[in-house]
Amino acid sequence: MGKIRINNLKYFTKNGVLKEERVLGQQIEIDVELSLDLTAAGKSDDVADTVSYAEINDLIAKRVTTSSYNLMEGLAAAILDDIQKDFGNRLTSVLLRIRKYSVPMPGLFDNIEIEMERAFK
Template sequence: MDKIRINNLKFYTKNGVLKEERVLGQQLELDVELELSLAAAGKSDDVNDTINYAAVNDLIAQRVATSSFNLMEGLLAAIFDDLAKQYSTQLHAATLRVRKYSVPMPGLFDNIEVEMQRRFDQ
């Protein structure tokens, strides 16, 4: 299966379980991997025969800007719902990864990452 990847989208959000996270906010990084057939786009060289990754970026940015979740899992589930609504006929599967850096817990670490996968062609 062919893939389109968008790596390290950066967003400032006010998501989190703790009140401080929702008041102060934090930066999230998000990776998107879309699985679909790119054969038609490869032959036609026409953006209408693929999933426009600029439109995917806008869809995700809109979701992040207008929603607030306790869990990163909730944010990713909402993005999957948005992708399914917009691209259900083209998209076979998707993988989303989100990294959170300012996690209020003890210990030394770079970030917390959540990865979720969904199939859309079942």
């Protein structure tokens, strides 16, 4: 088994429950961890034997920039659906983290993070 990770993908979005979030927007960061068998790719040195992280990046960017959600959980589930649809036959699981900054709530904190994981096999 092996893992491919893409860390700290950054996007400016207009997601959120509150009107201010949808008007002003905020930065989010996304980490994705793909679990899969990398044995064949290690031997062949061929991208056809793995999952292209460039394609995963494009898939996530498309979802984040063309859709809007009240909840980060909704965005995470949609990204997991997209990954499962296009790459689920090659993956055993995906772990996704989304961090949201500039959250309009009282208190001192860096960000809010949600984590969702989905197994495919």
